[in-house]
Amino acid sequence: DGGITQSPKYLFRKEGQNVTLSCEQNLNHDAMYWYRQDPGQGLRLIYYSQIVNDFQKGDIAEGYSVSREKKESFPLTVTSAQKNPTAFYLCASRQGGDNEQFFGPGTRLTVL
């Protein structure tokens, strides 16, 4: 099955810890995105990548880091510098030249 997978589905973190969220796609899409969603709010862009080994900051990149070493993978690290990390994290991808973005199932991160 082609699609976007995110793991884990639920993640609990203690304050001061870094955690890495996985995003993998087998759609051969060029561009990948990370969004954050808080209750009652729309999605806000954290980072995006249009090609391998290149990525750009989105609107709320502080406290996050990413890498894009392979076309199919775009992991997101939530660092201890992120002051309010509890949220629903969504990964998306888009084929180059197409406009439509498709989302993975998401990871719900809770800081204890």
Add this chain to the structure above:
Amino acid sequence: QKEVEQNSGPLSVPEGAIASLNCTYSDRGSQSFFWYRQYSGKSPELIMSIYSNGDKEDGRFTAQLNKASQYVSLLIRDSQPSDSATYLCAVKLDPNAGGTSYGKLTFGQGTILTVHP
């Protein structure tokens, strides 16, 4: 002023009625417009995209775009209880607008729709 605005609702309609969801955007350079449906606890699912002025129909869904008024809407005909969800409007800037915004979507906060039997 928010870049993409939606009435957060909740919008409640009876089963079989037409649900009308509205979205306004501030950037006249916006080129592409999308409607996503998000069930509680799930990720957004793309249901409609529209790129030119006018109407676009897909089954029970009709998207309407008016670039002069900076307005995009989604109509759901014959609403069903299974349509109850949050509907997110998303807007993409013209990639020729410059900067690093290529491919970036800006989302509204979503409208909660409830269809009651």
